[in-house]
Amino acid sequence: MVVETEIIPFFEWLQLAVPFFLTVAVAVAVFALAASYLICAVRYGPLAGGDVVYRVVTTSIKEILQISPRRVFALAWLAIQESVRRRVLVVFAVFLAILLFAGWFLDNSSHDAGKLYLSFVLTATTYLVLLLALFLSVFSIPNDVKSRTIYTIVTKPVRPGEIVLGRVIGFSLVGTVVLLVMGISSYIFVFRSVNHTHEVVLLDDPELVEELPEGERFRTTTEQEHRHVIFEDADGNLATDFRNSHWHPISAEDSPEGTTYSVSPPEGTFTARVPIYGKLSFLDRAGRPASKGVNTGSEWMYRSFIEGGSAAAAIWRFPGITRERFPPEEFPDGIPFEMTLRVFRTYKGDVERGIPGSYVIRNPDKPDIQSSEQIFVAREFYTDRKFIPFELEDEKGNKLDLFEDLVSDGKLELAVKCLDPAQYFGMAQADVYLKADDAPFAMNFVKGYLSIWTQMVLVTGFGVMFSTFLNGAVAMIATLAAIIMGFFTKFVTDVATETVSGGGPIEALIRLLTQKNLVSPLEDTLGNRVAQLLDEGVMFVMVRMGYILPNFRQFDSSDYVANGYNIPWDLALQNLVATFGYLAAVFVAGFFFMKTREVAK
Amino acid sequence: MSATTEAAQAAAPSTPAAPEAIVQTRSLSKTYRDFWGRQKVRALKPLDLEVHRGEIFGLLGPNGSGKTTTIKLLLGLLFPTTGKALVFGKDSSDVSKNERIGYLPEESYLYRFLNAEETLDFYGRLFDMPAEVRKRRTQELIDMVGLNWAKRRQLKEYSKGMTRRIGLAQALINDPELIVLDEPTTGLDPIGTREMKDLIIKLRDEGKTVLMCSHLLADVQDVCDRIAILYQGELKELGRVDSLLKVDEVTEVRARGLSEEAKSEIREVIQRHQGELLSLDNPSTTLEELFLRIVRESEERPGARPQ
Ligand SMILES: Nc1ncnc2c1ncn2[C@@H]1O[C@H](COP(=O)(O)OP(=O)(O)O)[C@@H](O)[C@H]1O
């Protein structure tokens, strides 16, 4: 659902990331040196040019080591003063207006109100904070140059790096405070918006009571366009059913006048599920292993489909299944798993009705040992919550013990089939997962804001860096371009490595104009060859840009929070470390631009 | 380029009698170019200057003659087109020289949203000064420039003269050895101008070196020990103010107590030294006359003047 790429453990990532970072850094440094030398050689001659480059590099290393915290913080303080003067506080007013607007227009009776509100505030906060970071960072140095206040700064013993660092720190602090205030108000807003209780309705009419399934005693009043039925569990505790993504605990108090029931606030609206993902593989319609299911053409690349009424199956292999991880005391019903399948209909039937499917639990090493088929009904956009019990039966009714018979080497397989011929189930690896745990939601919320924070800091860094050599408006465009290209780095790399067909931008344009499809090769004309050659040049540059620019999609984890998944610390740490890596790079670039800039020109 | 530096270092000790040069320019020139690298203005033609420790050196010239350009080159705000500028023997691109420099720009380019105290404290922090020192220094300087009554007001509420004063205070925050003043008296009232001149002389008497530029002749004549006259980016005249203004061919005699008869025989009387001789000297012209003459001559015959 959210997780489209696998998240590798932090330290494994670090072992890959650090050499990658260093390689790219060295490559960029060599390129920059060569380019600087060329420029200087043209300007001052080959020998003197080399001397200039040499001196700039050596003094730069010296100056980076001479950075003084007091000066940096003086400049950061100045940046904060400047922000206040430029009325950043207006963003709070804007944000308040957005919340008011949201309070009006968002529907708290929707079946997943928590997700609706969360994704709204997270998106609003992200855009607002990033916009703020962009505007603050990009105009600051150019304004100083224009008003010439920079003259009184650079004629002090201020190292060029301190000007860059001070700005980045100052504006990041402003952004942090803004984000903090927005985060706290969003949290309160979201909780208050979905909060509600019900009254308990006692059903006096014995006939109505008859209608309720066994174990269900009575129901609640309707609030926010829904009502719950009330259960009593084995221990005699009362609770409502799970509806609109939440349930309510109910307490009963006996008194001489009778029993009074009180319904507590909703629970389960805001969760941070910790999933265990499996590896997905397929059987084709004849039951042979296949790397992919059918591509129905409706969804792009990511999801595969299996045909109903055939031997086609989707098989997830889950790792890490041990008794220690799932003790029966904590998991009385077995191992919970959640399943969100896509339904692809070859004919439009009753959309509400759902498509029947089945799943079996099986031993990865001995697939013959498997549980009996369990039937379920898949509905579009509906998450099925089920359990794998510890005690199962096979088709013949023999008892199977989950850990003894089905788990092998800590691994377990779950195979899904679609039972309705002429219908398809669509699935991706992350669509079925075991739910190991629920992490605290508040912490997840904080991690979500941390991901916005990293983006804010990155935008600030890039904005300040570009503003060291471009004027305000141009620096803004450059930063925006970097962000947008950052969004598409993966796509760009895919185009260049021909994972995506259709060729580079110029070839794609030719195909567009000549209305050719994406896969058939272009005719071998001179024009087309030139186009492809140019594309290779463009792609060469773009791929390298892809290495340098931050992948903003990667940094944004707010979807996890909205969809109720725990943000893995591995991911949060990776993004944090990557952010500081980018900041270091941006700092060095900004330093050189600032140092080689003729301020009074 | 490093070769020339070495040569200079080797040459320096061989002339021990020469006063210590705080500022040196070696065929320093600047040509402003536009974005495409096309030549726009030759603001400064190759200039060789030295400013010695403990003197007040004036750059004099009409508007647009390259004074500010020279100062910006010295401070590293601009990069020279040719030649180099040395301050305290360091290249102008070396930030560490700024520790000992105070600079008052043409207009006080200060942050208008700060008040006087915040401004001085901020610049103090840029010199890495500890808090107590900054506090003391800030108060001293605010008192010195007479802005104690307005120290909590934002600079955007300041008049031109007040801004100038706080600009000066800002330039002195680090107790600099070299003070560079670009048109220090513009925007000041006559009393302010007088105070500024007194201050410049006082700073010199404290052993500091002052490099100032101005188009106001009276300022320069009153305070400067040596001057350089620039015209259209070219050095026209360089020397001590008193010797520049001396008119060699003329002798001026002033006398008192001579009788009417004696007056008629004045030449004779003077030859015999019978009157009370009050002065016998070469008269000075005014700087204004010298200046106007240079401008006139330059317009008639462009190019460097025979020195
Ligand atoms: N940034 C600039 N770009 C182009 N020309 C400039 C720039 N600054 C100054 N000039 C030109 O250089 C010449 C010298 O200017 P300046 O040094 O400011 O003179 P002064 O300070 O003596 O009045 C003038 O002709 C001026 O127009």
Ligand SMILES: [Mg+2]
């Ligand atoms: Mg000027």
